[in-house]
Amino acid sequence: MLSEQSTATVRATLPVVGGAIGEITERFYAGMFAARPELLRDLFNRGNQAAGTQRQALAGSIAAFATYLVDRPDERPDAMLARIAHKHASLGVTAEQYALVHEHLFAAIAEVIGEAVTPEVAAAWDEVYWLMANALIAIERRLYDEHGGAGFREWEVVERVAETADVATFRLRPADGRPAPDFRAGQYVSVQVELADGARQIRQYSLSAAPGSPIRQFSVKRVHDGASPDGEVSNHLHARVHVGDRLHLSAPYGDLVLGETGTGAGFETDAPLLLASAGIGVTPMVAMLGQLADAGHQGPVLVVHGDGSPAEHALRADHEGYAGKLPGASVHFWYERHTGRAAEAPAFDTTHRTGLVDLTDIAVPKGTRAYLCGPLPFMRAVRAQLIGKGVAPADIHYEVFGPDLWLAQEG
Template identity: 40%
Template sequence: MLSEKSRPIIEATAPVVAERMPHITPEFYKRMFAARPDLMDGMFSRSSQLEGTQPQALSNSIVIFATYILNNPDKYPDEVLSRVAHKHTSLGLLEDEYPTVYKYLFEAIAADLGDACTPEVAEAWSEVYWLMANALIKIEKGLYAQQANDVMRAPFKLVSRKETGDQVVDLTFEPADDTAMTEAKAGQYISLFTQAEDGLLQPRQYTLLPSEKNQRRVAIKLDPNGEMTKRHFALQEGDVVDISNPYGDITLGGFGDDGSGPLYLFSAGIGVTPMLAFLSELVDQNSQREVVVVHSSSSKDAWPLREEMEELVGKLANGKLISFLGDGSGDFEGRVDVSKLDVPSDASVYLCGPLGFMKDTRSALVDAGVPGVQIQYEIFGPDQWMLRDTARAENK
């Protein structure tokens, strides 16, 4: 709970800090990596820094947290904290690094705000930081404790490589040592650690696909401009990489989904991956739930893992697959048009795909009467959106 001493200061300065935070966070990372270059080796994504997505995600989380505790004095934005904590644990972040982040973040804040960063302002925002940090540390300790092992990552050997869709590779890994494996929940992801061309160890997150026991299976879309996906796409059977334990809180029956009403799964391109995991779980449960899967691709040939998705939907008692394909070979031509689907207001919805696709689809669903609290999403990489608690508060 924010102290009464700090509350009026945060209320007065929050608009200014929110406005400046997108400028502060890049400077923070610059300072931190200059002092601690080791953090870029196996912890932070270099491409996320260059693209600005990681600084944006950090600035969003701090502003959302401060605003939330001002408006809700007796609670925290648990869903946003959960999402951040799962990302942190998938990268192996430990409690010891929170003072490091604090030091360089507040140096950047002081440099940016200048004389406006009085001792009173610095103290109040320090309180906000440590309230958020301590909440994250508690969640992260719990997530680590749930794992079947005490390592941050373990070696896995690639045992199967298949190409599917348009420049997508389906990779299956098995343990390369005797580290105990945590059983993953449908919708969770792992971090895959490989070396860049200059030898720097870089992590990337990928949603886990249905697989046999003691396997980790992912699908990777080639990004010609991506620093690491080109290396992942080139992996061959027998190659060994490091993989984290499974993390992620976008699972069936999660926030806003009680498991009883209609379920709508919207995906575009490689966004099929969590939907396949959900469908496999529903098939294993012999679910009688109404499940409508809506997928968007440029064509059937470009649709990753299409046959597997069709097979899984076909095994559901009340499953239906609707396609929006750019070449007109699907149920509908062009991009997803929610107005053609008659989505009921009591539906639980999951989204995965490019951010623009998810924003457009979510807006259309809300306009159609689906409360925002019932719409979950998964973003590959740093979450620049963070709508979950906002949607819950607005209930639209």
């Protein structure tokens, strides 16, 4: 809880700091990377830095957290904090690094805001920072304890499958022969690769198989602009990683999960669900459908997906196959154009439409819990339609590939 004195100061200065937070975060990253270039090379995503999306996500999270402290003094934005903590843990962020962030962030605040940063203002925002940082450190410590510590483990590629022209699925087993740790459907792993320039870049990929398998499976969509930092890892994986090669994977992380155990136990078997995805966002949804099928879920399940065409629909056979095992499932696919595999017979009765995902004519049962994954415009549109149909905002959960630019809207 923010102290009474700091609450008043933060409330008074939030418009100034919030208005400048974009410039503050830009200078923060520039200063930190100048002092510690290895962080950009081996920890931070160079693609997100080049695009500016990481700065936007940091700005949004700081502003959202400060606003939450001021407007809801007796609460804490646990959903937002958990999402950030899971991403940090997948990267191996340490408690000591928060002091480094503090040093460069507050130097940037003083540089941008100038004389308005009085000792009182500095102390108030320092309190905001450490409330957020200490909450994240505590969550990350618990996550590390669950997995026996931070860090990466070596895995061997045992199979590679071309799902589409631009999506490859990699299946791996632990290289050391020890058992694979449990995971929950919807979670992701960080994959670390060494690039040609020596950088050890890290990207997150959702696990696309149901829990319980000793094999890890994730699918990678190639970013065609491979010359930019945004596509350097996906192109490396597509071009250079084959059966017998080894990759470094983190433990599984992520809070977009069904139930509390990742095995179906503890999850109401008759709860109505909606699993909506677009593009490569299908990966966690396929894992969730596999979990539901294994758990014998009996309730209604709306399966919604949008893609460019049937030929671009990665994991389509699994998507339809798992849904076909659920007695209460109905499947609705939208394709911008019907080319490639359009003539193939689906695994069971599947509704195909042309265009973008539109839930206008889809009946959504009362009490539905929705899980979304895909590009932000898609998720925002689906979320708005679901709220319009009476789904509670608290029952709509999402996963973002990359920096979470939706953080400031959460709560």
